[in-house]
Amino acid sequence: xxxxxxxxxxxxxxxxxKVTAYVIFASIVAAFGGLIFGYDIGISGGVTxxxxxxxxxxxxxxxxxxxxxxxxxxxKFDSALLTLFTSSLYxxxxxxxxxxxxVTRVAGRKWSMFGGGVVFLGGALLNGAxxxxxxxxxxxxxxxxxVGFANQSMPVYLSEMAPARLRGMLNILxxxxxxxxxxxANLINYGTAKIAGGWGWRVxxxxxxxxxxxxxxxxxxxxxxxxxxxxxxxPDEAKEMLKRIRGTxxxxxxxxxxxxxxxxxxxxxxxxxxxxEKRNRPPLTMSIxxxxxxxxxxxxxxxxxxxxxxxxxxxxxxxxxMSAVITGLVNVVATFVSIIMVDRAGRRFLFLxxxxxxxxxxxxxxxxxxxxxxxxGEGEMTKVKAVFIVIAICFYVAAFAWxxxxxxxxxxxxxxxxxxxxxxxxxxxxxxxxxxxxIGQLFLKMLCTMKFxxxxxxxxxVIIMTIFVYMFVPETKGVPIEEMVLVWKQHWFWSKYxxxxxxxxxxxxxx
Ligand code: BGC
Numbered sequence: 001x002x003x004x005x006x007x008x009x010x011x012x013x014x015x016x017x018k019v020t021a022y023v024i025f026a027s028i029v030a031a032f033g034g035l036i037f038g039y040d041i042g043i044s045g046g047v048t049x050x051x052x053x054x055x056x057x058x059x060x061x062x063x064x065x066x067x068x069x070x071x072x073x074x075x076k077f078d079s080a081l082l083t084l085f086t087s088s089l090y091x092x093x094x095x096x097x098x099x100x101x102x103v104t105r106v107a108g109r110k111w112s113m114f115g116g117g118v119v120f121l122g123g124a125l126l127n128g129a130x131x132x133x134x135x136x137x138x139x140x141x142x143x144x145x146x147v148g149f150a151n152q153s154m155p156v157y158l159s160e161m162a163p164a165r166l167r168g169m170l171n172i173l174x175x176x177x178x179x180x181x182x183x184x185a186n187l188i189n190y191g192t193a194k195i196a197g198g199w200g201w202r203v204x205x206x207x208x209x210x211x212x213x214x215x216x217x218x219x220x221x222x223x224x225x226x227x228x229x230x231x232x233x234x235p236d237e238a239k240e241m242l243k244r245i246r247g248t249x250x251x252x253x254x255x256x257x258x259x260x261x262x263x264x265x266x267x268x269x270x271x272x273x274x275x276x277e278k279r280n281r282p283p284l285t286m287s288i289x290x291x292x293x294x295x296x297x298x299x300x301x302x303x304x305x306x307x308x309x310x311x312x313x314x315x316x317x318x319x320x321x322m323s324a325v326i327t328g329l330v331n332v333v334a335t336f337v338s339i340i341m342v343d344r345a346g347r348r349f350l351f352l353x354x355x356x357x358x359x360x361x362x363x364x365x366x367x368x369x370x371x372x373x374x375x376x377g378e379g380e381m382t383k384v385k386a387v388f389i390v391i392a393i394c395f396y397v398a399a400f401a402w403x404x405x406x407x408x409x410x411x412x413x414x415x416x417x418x419x420x421x422x423x424x425x426x427x428x429x430x431x432x433x434x435x436x437x438x439i440g441q442l443f444l445k446m447l448c449t450m451k452f453x454x455x456x457x458x459x460x461x462v463i464i465m466t467i468f469v470y471m472f473v474p475e476t477k478g479v480p481i482e483e484m485v486l487v488w489k490q491h492w493f494w495s496k497y498x499x500x501x502x503x504x505x506x507x508x509x510x511x
Contacts, residue, residue, distance in 0.1 A: 015254040017163055017246030022223060026161040027170065029113070029218035033154035034174045036120060036211045037147050038181020041303050042328060043204055044086040044140075046189025046321055049307040052198025057133050058082050065311075072377030073312055075448035080441070081133065086304050087440030088137050089144035094433035096148025101426050104153045108228045109160070110219055112153035117216030120146025121209050128206025143208065150215065151429060160225040161245060171413065172342065175406040176335045181211075182303060183328035189307070190321040226255070230262045264419060275420045275427070279485070279502045282494040283415040286473070287428040293465035294408035295435035297358060298458030299400045301443050302327060302393060312447070313369060313389060314381035323390050330394045334401035346477035347407055348469060354403020355466035359459050361396035365389055366455030375451055404465075408432070414476055415484055 047053050054062035061079045104112040123142030130136045162170050188207060192200030223245065229238035238258070242251045275284055301309065306327055310320035341350060368389050373379045409428075416424035446454050474487045474494070488494040489503050 015163070015246070016250045017248050017254075019163065020245055020247040022245040023161055023163070025218075026158060026222060027173075029215060029222060030154045030158040030174070031177045032211045032214045032218065033113075033116075033150040034177025035181040035184070036150060036208065036215065038178035038183075039185045039208055039211065040089055040143055040147060040181075041178070041300070042182035042185030042324075043189065043208065045304045046186060046193065046307050046324060047201045047204050048082055048085065048305075049311055049317070049320060050189075050193050050198075050201050051317075053201040054082075055198075057085075057130075057136060072448070073314075073373050073379070074377040074451045076312055078444045078448040080445070083441045083444050085133075085136055085140060087437045089140045089147065090433045090437035090440060092141040092144025093148040093151070094430050094437065096145040097152045097429045097433065098148075098426060100149045100152035101422060103149070105231065108224050108232060109153045109157040110222050110224050110228075112149055113157065113219040113222070114216060116146045116149030116153065117212055117214075117219055119149065121212040121216060124206055124209035124212055128202045128209070130202075130205070139205070146212065148433075152426070157222075157225060160227045163246070169339065171410050172335070172339050172406045175409060176332070176339070179328070179332045179335050179401065179405075183325065183332055186306075186321070186325045186328040190318075190325055193317065193321055227258055227262065230258055235259070272423055275423050278497050279499065280417075280420060281497045282488045282491070283412075283417075283424060283484075284427070286415050287412040287424045288431055289468060290408055290412050290473075291428050291432035292435055293461070293468065294404045295432065295439055296458065296461040296465065297400055297404050298362070298439070298455075298461070299397070299405070300436055300439045301454075301458070302397060303331075304440055305443055306393075308444075309447075310390070313372075313386055315386060326390065327393055327397050330397050331401045331405075334398035335406060337398075338402040338406045341402065342406070342410070343477055346475050347411055348473060348475050350403045351407060351469040351473065352466060354399040355462050355469065357399035358396050358403075359462045359466070361392045361399070362455045362459035362462065364392040365396070366452045366459065368392070369455065370452035373452065377451065411473070411476060414481055417482070417485070 048058075051062065051066070054065070058079060058081060061082050064079075065076045100112055100116075103115065119142050123139045123144075123146060126135055126139035126142060130139060158170055158174070185204070189204050192203045194200065195203065223241055224237075226238040226242040226245070229235075229241060239251065239255050242255055242258070243249055246254070274280070306324035307320040310323045311317070315323060338350065368385050372381050372385060412428040413421075413425060446457070450457055472493060474491050476484065476487065479487055485498060485503055489498045
């Protein structure tokens with residue numbers, strides 16, 4: 001998911017080879033996977049704030065929001081059906097990403113991507129052509145299945161194709177593409193909302209078909225990865241492929257390592273049982289807590305519902321969509337900070353700094369909204385306060401974009417030993433999707449019941465997660481992936497889970 005990126009950041013070993021056209025092509029197709037995911041995150045909020053869309057599918061929400069001006073601002077858009085439109089995608093993605101891990105292994109990464117692209121395209125067409133709520137929700141479910149498949153197979157594909165030294169960076173590039181997808185969706189909504197005749201939402205939803213076609217067609221031209229060919233019993237083809245993608249005949253060392261890794265992986269009959277062993281408790285904890293906390297930052301309240309939120313605080317239609325574009329741009333730009341800083345300042349610094357900044361912003365936003373609407377939800381927002389709220393939200397989004405956003409995917413992907421990396425990654429993706437679903441589904445209800453306190457609620461979670469990082473997340477910057485166990489062994493808390501035997505890493509001498 002957002003890319004379940006499996007990354008080997010091991011700096012220990014370099015194989016000969018160069019960045020070939022194959023690697024570049026693979027990165028482009030994989031980038032469309034990030035785009036598609038981001039596009040889905042960003043598109044629904046704008047669409048659900050369009051009057052024509054609400055009138056066609058959710059007339060009761062429209063009535064409540066428009067006609068009854070005396071109602072509580074906090075509850076304007078509260079509708080379980082409306083949120084189901086947004087959140088159904090993530091539930092489908094959760095189920096699909098679990099199935100996709102088998103398809104990816106048995107049929108290969110390429111066909112998994114192709115399947116994902118086709119289903120995705122079906123979802124985009126169904127949504128663009130929808131005439132009733134069922135078509136909308138079934139379309140979103142198909143998109144979710146596509147996202148599940150794409151997010152499972154594409155990052156695996158990428159990390160197997162990429163030369164080791166580029167893997168860490170590619171991981172965050174995937175997140176960057178997600179943020180670009182979100183902002184493209186925001187911009188498209190800004191444009192389509194202006195289409196007279198009220199069918200702009202069809203364009204917004206249908207345009208998801210463009211990256212879907214790219215993935216579907218692109219995957220047909222993608223070669224299978226050598227790892228996958230070995231796994232499926234074609235060792236000679238695998239070696240030939242490795243020569244082609246590395247652009248050199250000198251692939252003996254890398255090939256031998258691939259075969260050895262595949263042999264080792266085959267011996268693990270029950271990765272899910274293995275993951276529960278005592279020595280795997282620390283990374284398992286990370287793969288559950290980190291995606292959980294990432295969603296409890298409340299980021300998707302902004303990503304999904306920024307236009308609705310901005311309308312709630314009194315912005316007009318245009319200003320709401322424009323504000324969503326601004327927060328989307330901040331998200332993209334701030335992700336670069338992470339790309340530059342992650343291997344310099346380290347993960348912990350970014351987590352702790354980002355958490356503190358997010359907390360400060362949440363307190364400001366909650367206090368400002370509370371000062372205007374109080375607990376009754378009645379009141380008039382002044383221009384100045386509204387502008388301050390948007391600025392505080394931008395600082396909040398920036399902090400997320402250089403901390404919990406990319407690190408929420410990077411850290412869990414770099415702490416598992418090889419034998420259970422794939423299972424650990426599935427856990428990470430599933431927990432993320434599950435809580436993305438909950439936030440998507442519950443946000444409007446929470447806003448209606450908790451009112452401005454909702455921002456303090458998420459702020460409270462940010463305090464907890466920042467303490468969690470401070471106490472339990474070790475620095476993993478620059479640590480070769482196969483030596484991660486030593487990091488746990490030295491940790492004040494996790495050391496008790498690691499026996500001396502467990503630290504005999506690197507059974508083979510290093511090349
Ligand atoms: C998260 C998404 C979020 C996005 C925002 C990702 O890392 O997993 O839930 O919408 O960042 O940029």
